[in-house]
Amino acid sequence: MLVVMQAQATEEQVRAVCERIESLGYRAHPIPGAQRTAIGITGNQGSIESGMLDEMSGVQDVIRVSKPYKLVSRDVKEESTVVRFPGVDGSFGGRDLGIVAGPCSIESREQAFAVAERVARAGARFFRGGAYKPRTSPYAFQGLGEEGLKIMAEIRDRFGLRIVTEALDYESLDLVADYADVIQIGARNMQNFSLLRRAGKLRKPVLLKRGMSATLEEFLMAAEYVLSEGNYEVILCERGVRTFADHTRNTLDLSIVPAVQKLSHLPIVVDPSHGTGKRDKVLPLSRAAVACGADGLLIEVHNDPDRALSDGAQSILPDQFDELMTEIRQIASVVHRNVQQPVLSAARAAK
Ligand code: PEP
Numbered sequence: 001m002l003v004v005m006q007a008q009a010t011e012e013q014v015r016a017v018c019e020r021i022e023s024l025g026y027r028a029h030p031i032p033g034a035q036r037t038a039i040g041i042t043g044n045q046g047s048i049e050s051g052m053l054d055e056m057s058g059v060q061d062v063i064r065v066s067k068p069y070k071l072v073s074r075d076v077k078e079e080s081t082v083v084r085f086p087g088v089d090g091s092f093g094g095r096d097l098g099i100v101a102g103p104c105s106i107e108s109r110e111q112a113f114a115v116a117e118r119v120a121r122a123g124a125r126f127f128r129g130g131a132y133k134p135r136t137s138p139y140a141f142q143g144l145g146e147e148g149l150k151i152m153a154e155i156r157d158r159f160g161l162r163i164v165t166e167a168l169d170y171e172s173l174d175l176v177a178d179y180a181d182v183i184q185i186g187a188r189n190m191q192n193f194s195l196l197r198r199a200g201k202l203r204k205p206v207l208l209k210r211g212m213s214a215t216l217e218e219f220l221m222a223a224e225y226v227l228s229e230g231n232y233e234v235i236l237c238e239r240g241v242r243t244f245a246d247h248t249r250n251t252l253d254l255s256i257v258p259a260v261q262k263l264s265h266l267p268i269v270v271d272p273s274h275g276t277g278k279r280d281k282v283l284p285l286s287r288a289a290v291a292c293g294a295d296g297l298l299i300e301v302h303n304d305p306d307r308a309l310s311d312g313a314q315s316i317l318p319d320q321f322d323e324l325m326t327e328i329r330q331i332a333s334v335v336h337r338n339v340q341q342p343v344l345s346a347a348r349a350a351k
Pocket residue numbers: 104130134185186187188209239274
């Protein structure tokens with residue numbers, strides 16, 4: 001159910017409706033919009049007696065939301081969500097594309113700083129790097145753990161980049177949240193519902209990757225878990241799905257970008273690195289992702305990819321990242337989007 005408030009409804013009226021909803025044993029999610037506030041109701045199995053609410057002052061309408069996902073839907077919030085960060089001009093979902101770049105894993109301070117300097121200089125506002133890695137083999141490099149998080153915190157201070165890093169499990173989530181600006185939940189965890197709920201209790205943006213066999217509906221329902229706990233800042237990420245095609249690591253499903261944007265107000269970025277698994281496919285698929293309307297990109301960049309401890313084959317070199325940024329800047333303008341120029345301080349830090 002959804003309560004649509006009148007355009008001129010006051011804060012007190014919104015609060016009174018929320019209190020009434022909560023007193024009935026449900027959860028109220030007030031979602032301010034450009035025109036009016038909508039209040040999503042969750043926790044109800046069936047429909048609520050709408051008479052309880054539609055007589056209240058300031059209420060315009062009480063409507064049933066027929067889709068299984070509610071809070072992520074454009075029915076609840078028509079205009080796109082823009083995820084912003086205090087103190088930095090990087091964002092996701094607005095006119096500027098959110099560009100996240102960095103190595104698959106943080107391997108050492110030297111490696112991480114070398115890559116961070118280059119991606120900052122190219123104009124990225126977000127740095128990625130795994131401190132906790134979901135590896136297929138238990139014998140493969142598992143990440144530096146908290147040491148990796150500390151290195152990324154230093155990178156934030158030095159280059160002004162915001163940090164995107166994965167929380168692998170329930171146990172490490174709080175620690176990751178202490179250091180990260182955006183908490184990544186990986187493809188393998190897209191349906192780890194207890195982890196999603198716990199991330200929903202945090203007040204920090206979540207970058208949620210699509211599971212490798214997830215449908216659009218399953219993907220949106222996973223995001224709904226996070227929003228249902230009150231965290232409305234979710235950035236979706238298409239990173240390829242499993243198909244019979246074996247010329248790439250995964251099949252990057254770019255068609256999900258406009259499909260998500262039609263149904264949901266949440267931003268969606270594209271990860272052509274995991275989506276293709278191949279360095280030489282990252283640039284062409286990045287161009288295509290921007291052309292089809294993605295709200296940003298997540299790109300693995302490494303200064304010595306042949307010696308990377310994870311995902312070297314799909315990591316591009318810093319020079320290739322420069323080229324990628326130059327090209328997508330041009331494509332972005334065709335689709336009325338923008339790729340930000342490097343900030344001066346990053347250029348200065350590089351000297
Ligand atoms: C990653 O971003 O390095 C990663 C492990 O991604 P995914 O969960 O999409 O495999």
